Amino acid sequence: MTRYLLHNLRIVTGDSDFPGSIAVEGDRICDVWKKDNDGMAVSGSRALPFDELPRYFQTEMPRSEVTDFHGLTALAGGVDAHVHFREPGMPHKGDIGSESLSAMLGGVTSYIDMPNTNPPTISAARLSEKLGAAEGRSWANYGFHIGATNTNLSEIESMLEKHEDGIGARDFGGIKIFMGASTGNMLVDDNDALSAFFRIKDKEILIHSEDESIIKANMAKASSRYGDDIPFQVHKDIRSRQACIRSTAKALELAMRYGTRLHVLHVSTKEEIEMIRAAKQYNPEITAETSANYLWFCSDDYERLGSHLKCNPSVKDAEDRAALREALKTGLIDTAGSDHAPHLADEKARKYMSAPSGLPSIRQTLPVLLTVAAEEDIPLSRIASVFSEKTADMFGIRDRGHIKPGCKADIVIVDPAAEHVVTANEYGYRCGWTPYEGVRLNGMVKAVYINGCMCVSDGKATGVQPQGQRLTFDR
Ligand SMILES: [Zn+2]
Structure with missing residues (x-):
């Protein structure tokens, strides 16, 4: 199973906007870390210095990849x-x-x-x-x-x-x-x-x-x-x-x-x-x-x-x-x-x-x-x-459209x-x-993840096969 840490992002959701990192396992988001005012990465009861998150992640999850996005913005x-x-x-x-x-x-x-x-x-x-x-x-x-x-x-x-x-x-x-x-x-x-x-x-x-x-x-x-x-x-x-x-x-x-x-x-x-x-x-x-x-x-x-x-x-x-x-x-x-x-x-x-x-x-x-x-x-x-x-x-697309643990890892990373x-x-x-x-518009799309797969990097298609899955509607 692939494991990624999308590190050092500004994560924007419908009700929050914070610096942090997103961990992806397989096709789903498994963790969202928030960087607090003291420079600590926090997820649930865990806390560690934000800069040490990549090493912690790679120790916890062997064969995982870390990408530092240097403060770019992540949206669902x-x-x-x-x-x-x-x-x-x-x-x-x-x-x-x-x-x-x-x-x-x-x-x-x-x-x-x-x-x-x-x-x-x-x-x-x-x-x-x-x-x-x-x-x-x-x-x-x-x-x-x-x-x-x-x-x-x-x-x-x-x-x-x-x-x-x-x-x-x-x-x-x-x-x-x-x-x-x-x-x-x-x-x-x-x-x-x-x-x-x-x-x-x-x-x-x-x-x-x-x-x-x-x-x-x-x-x-x-x-x-x-x-x-x-x-x-x-x-x-x-x-x-x-x-x-x-x-x-x-x-x-x-x-x-x-x-x-x-x-x-x-x-x-x-x-x-x-x-x-x-x-x-x-x-x-x-x-x-x-x-x-x-x-x-x-x-x-x-x-x-x-x-x-x-x-x-x-x-x-x-x-x-x-x-x-x-x-x-x-x-x-x-x-x-x-x-x-x-x-x-x-x-x-x-x-x-x-x-x-x-x-x-x-x-x-x-x-x-x-x-x-x-x-x-x-x-x-x-x-x-x-x-x-x-x-x-x-x-009623239950497991998409949000950046939170358990959701499918559909993520866009932009420079607004x-x-x-x-x-x-x-x-x-x-x-x-x-x-x-x-x-002239703002907002370059830098990277896109679909079902946990990096499909766009540096604004260009990465050459992977189409990753689209069929949606189901619960309403
Ligand atoms: Zn129309």
Whole structure:
């Protein structure tokens, strides 16, 4: 069994931030040592001078390895519940192998992939196929959401009932509902079906929240004004703030009525933040996600980026971005999913109507969070919470997302202050571009451990085989 001491770190968790060291045995964290003010390493009832920890460790655990990280920051590896890895059906955009490699290089050690693939993940059979496809090929730990449709409620209900064999509730993350259409067209627009899904209590209900009728009306207006050459700046008026507000109001009302564990994905407006704040008073199980894209960009960037900023919901205004940053700081935002959604540059080069929506971004989640934290004076504990801990807890991923003894050793080690300028090549997405190209960000990922294996060292893949394990979901 391999044994490592990751020595001399700043360890940041959702509720603590301290100097110390992490001991790993096999695929799990076996010890977390804290350096106290007197320079002693303390774990439980044991205490010894911090500098003597490596020798003590190597005596206690023969054939172990010690790495001194000289004060770099350790966080639990990211748990990203919002990715579109495009498999099956769109391998030219990405697949489980290529996109999970990007995840790993960005410090995301576990992910839950969305169901709008081709074919879509809307049944136990499709889920089984995806689980099979990921086995042995995924660099990060993998899980999948099930997609809701107007007609698959009974299929999902039978999966929620535990079966001795076959696919059950532990085998998928949550239930994704598109309240507005996006890539894959999985719109749930039947009100009875929607209410029935919101009555499900033992799974997270994840919503893409935009009102389809408002979008359609705005689109018709834009088409009549601009013909087939709609400027990309108009995206935020088509996928408008009102579309988000109306849809989220409806979802929050249902979630308050039924006690739903509602997770509002990629919140993009200041109004929704206030609505979610109020709704959480009535139903504390309501949670909110935003992504780096909404924390970093605003409507001023459309002119420069054009289709490279086209995502759904649209990126809104500077005041929305400011409100989202504030909500990240105060804890109203629960999780930061990437919404990593690659498309080829060729596809993005089309005119507005046919340029697909979605941005590749999974390697930028952590650097953007760390940069925003520095700019807004947000404690790193908040970042540890939104990047990994809360997501793992929400989806019942019991032994991951935390730095504590007994948890799987999924750890990212970063230099939060190290600046880098993002280049398309450095970030190696299969699709070949990123909207962050040229942006200066803090937070270089130095090392990544997945299931106790060092998969990234000095920012580069170490050449080990994919280490991703299948996630199980206990909620
Ligand atoms: Zn998405």
